[in-house]
Amino acid sequence: MNSPRVVVIGGGVIGLSIAFHLAEAGVDTTLLERGSLGSGASRATADVVRSYFAGNPVSSALAVRSLDAYHAFPSRPGTDLPLRxxxxxxxxxxxxxxxxxxxxxxxxxxxxxxxxxxxxxxxxxxxxxxxxxxxxxxxxxxxAYISDTTAIVTAYARAAERAGARLRTGCAVTGIEPRAGRVRTPDGDLTADAIICAAGAWSASLVRCAGVDLPLTDPxxxxxxxxxxxxxxxxxxxxxxxxxxxxxxxxxxxxxxxxxxxxxxxxxxxxxxxxxxxxxxxxxxxxxxxxxxxxxxxDASPDKTAFIGHQPGPPAFLYATGFSGHGLCNAPAAGELVRDLYLDQDPGFDVTALAMSPRRTG
Incomplete structure (x- = not known):
């Protein structure tokens, strides 16, 4: 296998958004998905994108930013989306x-x-x-709009590949060694400057391997x-x-x-x-x-707000998980935030609200 700069684990709408935004920024990116693209939580959505999440202004802010991105899909990444x-x-x-x-x-x-x-x-x-x-x-x-999750997944996947990302399906991650930047798969190991966990319901064990204590529920x-x-x-x-x-x-x-x-x-x-x-x-x-x-x-977090964070490296470990059913509404913003954290850029968002803290343990 190649040695990319970044390995993204998870081929749902979150992982694909991350892969697209990184590849678009010129980052050598490989995405690994255990099944087919969009086969996890991204398969079981109501195809609704909305901005209002009651009692959860952080998710709402991510969704407002994401809605702007969905409206701009015809120009970036370049696909007309149904938005009724x-x-x-x-x-x-x-x-x-x-x-x-x-x-x-x-x-x-x-x-x-x-x-x-x-x-x-x-x-x-x-x-x-x-x-x-x-x-x-x-x-x-x-x-609030009716859209098409499959169309969004497909658009991000095609745009990521056009930008140079490699998307490997049917490639389960069997373990990670974050300090070595190593990702283990049945097809061989990859080493990278950064590992990004966007594995949805399968995230808990991966973030634990990286020493990140997130109170994720069981799938x-x-x-x-x-x-x-x-x-x-x-x-x-x-x-x-x-x-x-x-x-x-x-x-x-x-x-x-x-x-x-x-x-x-x-x-x-x-x-x-x-x-x-x-x-x-x-x-x-x-x-x-x-x-x-x-x-x-x-996947789910105690307060139904995503965990998005960064352990600096090299090798670095980043995560975007715990979306609690808000993934489709938050995906464009999540991809932008993870890209900016990796590149050490200002994300234009208070990412500390997405970090682990005592108030978020429920």
């Missing part, structure tokens, strides 16, 4: 949820998020499927469900989150795509809970059949 603006609606049924939103709002605005509090009546105008169950108010952000299996075809007159709706239950829905073609937390060990009980919450929030959909749309493993 639908908005993002969060339904509040408890006074505490409204209070928390109002307390969080100044930080969200400071992060660049366009979001505001609207009435229950306005929420039902945005989403006519909402039933008559008690609803106090809602948050609404127009900055979590995400499942998204879909309905049978809905009636032809079903109205278009925003991406809508029921704050109390975590029920998230959006239209995908003639069906509804649905997420609600994680299945856990009792998948049937979880599905029953999803069906019950769906019927309570959207009575016209009571009894609709639910089917698995997609599953995938996801």
């Amino acid at each position: 603006q639908v908005g993002y609606l969060v339904l509040f049924t408890e006074p505490e949820q409204v209070s928390a939103f109002e307390a969080d709002l100044p930080d969200q605005r400071a992060a660049g998020v366009d979001v505001g509090l609207i009435s229950a009546e306005e929420a039902r105008e945005h989403n006519p499927l909402i039933g008559d169950a008690p609803l106090l108010a809602a948050a609404y952000s127009p900055q 979590i299996e995400q499942e998204l469900l879909t309905t049978d075809p809905l009636p032809p007159n079903t109205p278009d709706i925003p991406v809508t989150l029921h704050a109390a239950s975590g029920l998230l829905v959006r239209l995908r073609g003639e069906r509804l795509l649905i997420g609600m937390g994680y299945p856990g060990p009792d998948r049937q009980a979880w599905r029953r809970g999803v069906a019950e919450q769906l019927a309570a929030t959207y009575p016209s959909l009571a009894g609709v059949a639910l089917h698995t749309a997609v599953t995938g493993l996801r």
Whole structure:
């Protein structure tokens, strides 16, 4: 194998963004992916890019920066992306949820998020499927779009290769020796000036090998469900989150795509809970059949904010992990930040907010 300057571990949307931004900057880069590109958490997304993450202005700031990059995709990296603006609606049924939103709002605005509090009546105008169950108010952000995760993964991969990066699929990393800059694979070892971990659900053991103590959870299996075809007159709706239950829905073609937390060990009980919450929030959909749309493993951090950091070298060790389902919304910014950390450039972002600290252990 060659001896690149940088080895990126992980071929999801985060790793590919990093590989693209490094290669574009002239850095000799090799990316290693154990399966196919985009086969981990990047496979199990709702194809939504948005800027508002309630109670998490750091993720929101990353997402605002990333949305700007997605809008600029036709010129850089040079691919037209589908971006259908639908908005993002969060339904509040408890006074505490409204209070928390109002307390969080100044930080969200400071992060660049366009979001505001609207009435229950306005929420039902945005989403006519909402039933008559008690609803106090809602948050609404127009900055939410339906895109295509596969198209984003493919665009980053092609652009990275055009810029000179080597992308090796079916190449699992069996171990790393960060102090030696060595990455072990079944096809042989690589040595590099820097190792970058963007391995998603498989990151925990790798960062531990580098002596980085991140409180990453065990890999979590995400499942998204879909309905049978809905009636032809079903109205278009925003991406809508029921704050109390975590029920998230959006239209995908003639069906509804649905997420609600994680299945856990009792998948049937979880599905029953999803069906019950769906019927309570959207009575016209009571009894609709639910089917698995997609599953995938996801990484997570205690506060649902990514860990992005740097141990200087040479050899250096960098990491971008723990995105907790926000990876698609954060990927362009994550690639830029890791590039700038590696090149010792000003990232234009307070990266200390993404570092490990006692307040982030949950």
